[in-house]
Amino acid sequence: MQAALRPSQTESQAHAASPLFPPQLLARLDKNGPRYTSYPTADRYHGGFGEQDYRQALQQRRAGAPAEPLSLYVHIPFCESVCYYCACNKVVTRHHDRAARYLDALAAEIELHVRELGEGVPVSQLHFGGGTPTFLSDEELSRLMANLRRAFRFEADAEISIEVDPRTATPERLAYMRELGFNRLSFGVQDFDPRVQAAVHRQQSFEDVRALMQSARALGYASVNMDLIYGLPLQTTESFARTIEQVISLRPDRIALYAYAHLPTRFKPQRRINEADLPDRETRVGLLSAAIDGFLKQGYAYIGMDHFALETDALAIAKRRGELHRNFQGYSTQPDRDLVALGVSAIGRIGSTYSQNAKVLDEYYAAIEAGRFAVERGLALSADDLVRREVIMDIMCQGRVDFGRIEARHGLRFADHFDRELLQMANLAELGLVNLRPGELQVTGLGWYFVRAVAMAFDGYLHAPGSAASYSRII
Numbered sequence: 319m320q321a322a323l324r325p326s327q328t329e330s331q332a333h334a335a336s337p338l339f340p341p342q343l344l345a346r347l348d349k350n351g352p353r354y355t356s357y358p359t360a361d362r363y364h365g366g367f368g369e370q371d372y373r374q375a376l377q378q379r380r381a382g383a384p385a386e387p388l389s390l391y392v393h394i395p396f397c398e399s400v401c402y403y404c405a406c407n408k409v410v411t412r413h414h415d416r417a418a419r420y421l422d423a424l425a426a427e428i429e430l431h432v433r434e435l436g437e438g439v440p441v442s443q444l445h446f447g448g449g450t451p452t453f454l455s456d457e458e459l460s461r462l463m464a465n466l467r468r469a470f471r472f473e474a475d476a477e478i479s480i481e482v483d484p485r486t487a488t489p490e491r492l493a494y495m496r497e498l499g500f501n502r503l504s505f506g507v508q509d510f511d512p513r514v515q516a517a518v519h520r521q522q523s524f525e526d527v528r529a530l531m532q533s534a535r536a537l538g539y540a541s542v543n544m545d546l547i548y549g550l551p552l553q554t555t556e557s558f559a560r561t562i563e564q565v566i567s568l569r570p571d572r573i574a575l576y577a578y579a580h581l582p583t584r585f586k587p588q589r590r591i592n593e594a595d596l597p598d599r600e601t602r603v604g605l606l607s608a609a610i611d612g613f614l615k616q617g618y619a620y621i622g623m624d625h626f627a628l629e630t631d632a633l634a635i636a637k638r639r640g641e642l643h644r645n646f647q648g649y650s651t652q653p654d655r656d657l658v659a660l661g662v663s664a665i666g667r668i669g670s671t672y673s674q675n676a677k678v679l680d681e682y683y684a685a686i687e688a689g690r691f692a693v694e695r696g697l698a699l700s701a702d703d704l705v706r707r708e709v710i711m712d713i714m715c716q717g718r719v720d721f722g723r724i725e726a727r728h729g730l731r732f733a734d735h736f737d738r739e740l741l742q743m744a745n746l747a748e749l750g751l752v753n754l755r756p757g758e759l760q761v762t763g764l765g766w767y768f769v770r771a772v773a774m775a776f777d778g779y780l781h782a783p784g785s786a787a788s789y790s791r792i793i
């Protein structure tokens with residue numbers, strides 16, 4: 319393991335005594351920026367890429383690498399009630415019968431893929447996200463899984479994961495999902511403080527989550543993740559420290575800690591949040607510092623942007639070995655795979671293309687029920703996009719860029735292609751965020767906390783003034 323790739327023990331101890339995020343560094347680096355679950359980011363996709371382009375990408379895959387394993391993503395958009403911080407694509411309804419038509423559409427969409435890709439393509443990873451996947455009943459989940467298993471061939475050790483809303487799950491449901499083959503869970507916790515939960519309209523008790531966690535362990539789920547959010551209304555450093563303690567007491571394998579981005583003009587539910595209740599910038603920094611400090615002291619490794627994992631977890635091991643990857647769900651141990659995404663608004667990646675389905679349910683239904691893919695926009699990556707994607711993912715995942723490797727793979731001279739970016743790296747090196755050596759760039763322990771800022775320097779779309787305005791802030 320390369321010591322500079324993660325905060326060392328000495329560094330994490332030092333954080334307890336000194337501010338983790340010095341004000342002068344924050345003033346320069348806490349700006350808006352993408353999270354790089356893809357590069358180029360989804361806001362660069364355009365309507366000039368449509369159904370025919372997607373079909374062609376699938377056909378090229380079939381001709382070129384038909385036996386390569388796929389990743390699958392299934393989006394379930396329905397939620398019983400709205401959380402006020404929500405920025406997801408969802409449909410709020412208590413009418414569970416609305417799931418029936420959606421499952422029919424998913425079945426048809428699966429069938430469309432089989433026609434282009436052939437039957438029995440191997441699958442190494444499947445993720446159910448939302449919305450609320452556990453909005454579906456046991457029978458509905460069972461039907462969906464049966465359709466997927468008929469169409470694809472799941473590898474014996476495939477990772478099959480689902481996002482679980484603790485308000486719609488019971489230990490019995492977890493047992494049923496385990497029987498269906500799910501082996502990974504992600505619980506949406508966000509915050510355990512009842513006042514914060516009331517302010518964001520998402521109430522779930524610590525005791526209920528603890529009971530689910532105990533069941534997940536007893537049922538042999540291989541990995542359990544918990545999602546948390548800092549920056550929510552009424553959060554204080556004391557209240558959030560209690561949540562962190564409670565989370566640590568449950569010992570999830572992985573923790574995702576997201577920053578709340580208050581963008582009420584873009585996300586309607588956020589208009590119900592009382593802005594006066596939002597923590598100020600100093601408190602936000604305190605919340606994040608306390609969380610990082612608490613997790614590092616209790617046996618968790620900092621994986622990278624937003625993510626922590628037990629030192630024994632596969633993600634932490636992959637990080638130490640320099641084998642980490644990043645996809646639309648965040649960090650992953652799985653190598654980059656083509657990703658077939660099913661459902662409204664779902665984003666997939668086939669070869670050197672990205673594509674996104676229609677975001678409006680009726681438009682998604684109209685396409686699928688007419689026998690067409692529902693792709694609404696996308697992007698065919700240019701040669702420059704491809705090299706920048708590799709550099710950005712190397713930074714985000716390994717914290718290191720080997721210039722010689724990039725040159726050999728893309729037929730360019732790194733210093734010429736990235737002359738402007740290397741000047742920016744020299745500035746970041748002065749701030750202690752990166753080490754710039756002959757032939758390589760390495761992110762330092764401190765730099766990992768600002769890894770987005772390092773990656774942004776290589777983003778070919780962010781050079782125009784104001785081009786990052788629509789993203790969330792780094793801290």
Ligand code: SF4
Pocket residue numbers: 396397399400401403404405406407408448449450483
């Ligand atoms: S945060 Fe999740 S559960 Fe809440 S409304 Fe949004 S998608 Fe639904």
